[in-house]
Amino acid sequence: MDLRWGILAGYGPLFAEGLWATIELTIVAITAGLLLGVLLGLVSSSRDAPPPKSVALAMVLKAARALTLGYVTFFRGTPLFVQILLVHFAVMPTLIHPDNGLLLAGEAAREFRQSHGAFFSGALALTLNAGAYISEIFRAGIQSIHGGQTQAAYSLGLTHGQAMRHVVLPQAFRRMMPALVNEGITLIKDSSLVSAIGFAELALAARTVAGAYSRYWEPYLAISALYLILTLLLSSLAKRLEAPAHLRGR
């Protein structure tokens, strides 16, 4: 196998911009996904909490749990690739379309779609997907803390909210860390699927070269190295957040 690294030389800026686009996309999706995941995780773990006093609130929570379950089921049960295509080619054109967008129409829609469309769709699809997984990580993390801990907290006079904040969540967070880091790494790698909607990220840079030269080793090995660097960076950063064994809750 002969490697002609020279073919990549002219594409330096494309790879640099692609790398930056990948980083941006992942950061947005991880942040938004985390927020969404925490919210949904709290909703779905509310089943184990003492029922709220007002009946209306109990009904709302019940409906929210049902919705969350449906959402998580859909986004965990269908391929991310399909979700990306669905968001970009079906959902977004319905909402944002120059002719008859429901949210945005006319020149503004065209402008938005052209300059941010693929990024927005990609980030939205990745966020929704990550949110589903993160909410499950959260639910599992909270449920993994032994019920005796909350009982003890109540008997000390803490409210449910206080018990969650001061007793359950701090311990649960430490247990969730490895799973969350894993999700982050998955997200970095899965961002490559966004190339399917023409977003100029890292994988599209490689596909561009592959398409132009019909050569596959050089571009794909190059971006493999770049993705590897990104994931290694993330996991080494996260290592610092992981607590040593004696600090982890039991």
Added chain:
Amino acid sequence: MTTYTTRRFLQTAGLLIAGIVLSACSKQEAPKTAAAPAASAPASAPAPAAKVYVVGTDAAYAPFESQNEKAEIVGFDIDVVKAVAQKAGMEVKFVNTPWEGIFNTLQQGDRDLLVSAITITPERQQSMDFTAPYFDAQQLIAVKQSSKVTKFDDLKKLKVGVQTGTTGDEVVTKLQGKNSTSIKRFESTPLALKELEAGGVDAVVADNGVVINYVTNNPAAKFKSIADKAFQPEQYGLAVKKGNAELLAKLNKGLADIKADGTYDQLYTKYFGAPPAKAAAAPAAAASPASK
């Protein structure tokens, strides 16, 4: 408890295995049905010694190649290769192959030949061999009817959609520069055109046959197509692995035959409404009522 879980495990495993076996069967079956019409009559099955040539094609490029509701690969290219194969006494089987990486399948030996509206270019000729041209093509610019674009040069500062690695990609890359991020590359031309419909790009540059087909089939999209002299005329050829002279000779002979006896013109008319511009041999048309 243990027996329960064991049984549960066995049940699941059994189901999984059944599923795998079933899907394997259906996978084996699919290409057979798709290839069946290739050899004219279904009764011609007992021909065990004959080599079946595997034809790679990216079936997302109507009217040249696409898949119909029955998952059969159909189109102008497909009919041409079937006719060529019949003349050359070859048996062919079509396999849907994604465009990206399609050329690699020749090198790997996964496919014996490729038909996929492939433009003959000097670069491609370095890594594979082409038959004589069988179709004259031209790049077209597709834009919205309201667009102010009138010529190729107008696209310099606009967002342009293309299919990755196509000749459309090449010309736009030449216009905007290798590292332009205004070029949006898609896996297929219809996806790029879909993006144009949604306003994500200002224009799409792609082969005439496909653009015209899309414009005709999607009047609601309100597209128009623009031809430009800046585009070099292109020709499609069948591609084989570099050095496969035997197969190349067979295909060239078959191509010459179908052009001579009018089959080619019939197919051309069937897909593009009129016979090719330089129709030299037409008289044989009435002689043989083509099967399809």
